[in-house]
Amino acid sequence: MSTAGPPQGAKAPLGLSSASFDLPAQIKTGRRVASSAGGLSSDAHEVSKRGGKVTRRPVHGVLLLDKPLGWSSNDALQKVKWLLRAEKAGHTGTLDPLATGVLPLCFGAATKFSQLQLDADKTYEAVLCLGVKTSTGDAEGEVMATRPVAVNAFDVARVREQFTGKIRQLPPMHSALKKDGKALYEYARAGIEVERASREVRIFELQLTLETTDVLQPVIRLVAKCSKGTYIRTLGEDIGEALGCGAHLSALRRIATGGFAVAQCVTLEALEAMSEAQRLACLLPVDSLLGDHEVVTLDADNAGRFLSGLRRRGHWPDAAQVAVYASEDAMLLGTARVVAGELIPGRLLSPIEIEQMKQNSH
Secondary structure (H helix, E strand, O other): OOOOOOOOOOEOOOOOOOOOOOOOHHHHHOOOOOOHHHHOOHHHHHHHHOOOOOOOEOOOEEEEEEEOOOOOHHHHHHHHHHHHOEOOEEEOOOOOOOEEEEEEEEEHHHHHHOHHHHOOOEEEEEEEEEOEEEOOOEOOOEEEEEOOOOOOHHHHHHHHHHOOEEEEEOOOOOOOOEEOOEEHHHHHHOOOOOOOOOEEEEEEEEEEEEEEOOOOOEEEEEEEEEOOOOOHHHHHHHHHHHOOOOEEEEEEEEEEEOOEEHHHOEOHHHHHHOOHHHHHHOOEOHHHHHOOOEEEEEOHHHHHHHHOOOOEEOOOOOEEEEEEEEOOOOOEEEEEEEEOOEEEEEEEOOHHHHHHHHHHHO
């Protein structure tokens, strides 16, 4: 199998057949869908033009968004924050504009526990275009080199084993990783390459399927479950080098993060079509971020002391991650750890946040 590839310096090819790959139509065709005016909808602009002002309110919970193609994670966050009229919000790790899929958005008290999702294992689907190396490792970059492709199923099985388990990656220049307070992609845009240290990551599961598209473009369909800090673009490039032909990502979709899957997500288009009450109903409770925590329940007296930051003693087994509730109303108080029967407070909710969550639950 061989391919001549596009000329040096051309844009990377995007059009791929994805008949057996469950990706949105925009990815299947390779079309990039740009966000409208930085992620704000037309009705938001109408409010702005009329001099109107959105009245913010306390909103607490987690919204699982299926981030659309062409949007930055922050654009998507700001759009949903506007739709919910939320006072406080944050996302749980960036997805490139090229990528789609699971993006948990945290509102209000949930932002206190967003780090748990940043640290969570993630699962991605991707398409590797073989024989073409680009400046960014994806289809957004310029073609830097093309090589013939002579790859068979045995080659793919060999590299799958090579890239499963603990591996080392060199962070790409086109990434948000910072050096001296500046994102690497800012250096890259200025034509500067800086020294980076390789990092150890873990690929728990890796599926690689060799295919040829309807335009005779050899590709590999990739599904990877990996640890935090894994760069799928770098994984794709490294697999291409191991196969001797080079590669770049032409599509990327996050299908799971932590305990959340893409089937649970809502799209921006669906959110826009909803009433305000329906949008709020899409929110998962704050403690949905704490699904793998042990549970400790405190009576009213101990709950009050715990919320004041005081340690409590009890017959609890040691545990590194604990979700603490009040027995009176089963409200979440915060997180803690247990060491030698002592409950040590971690991230705590404020009494105001707890009261607002009570009101919202009625």
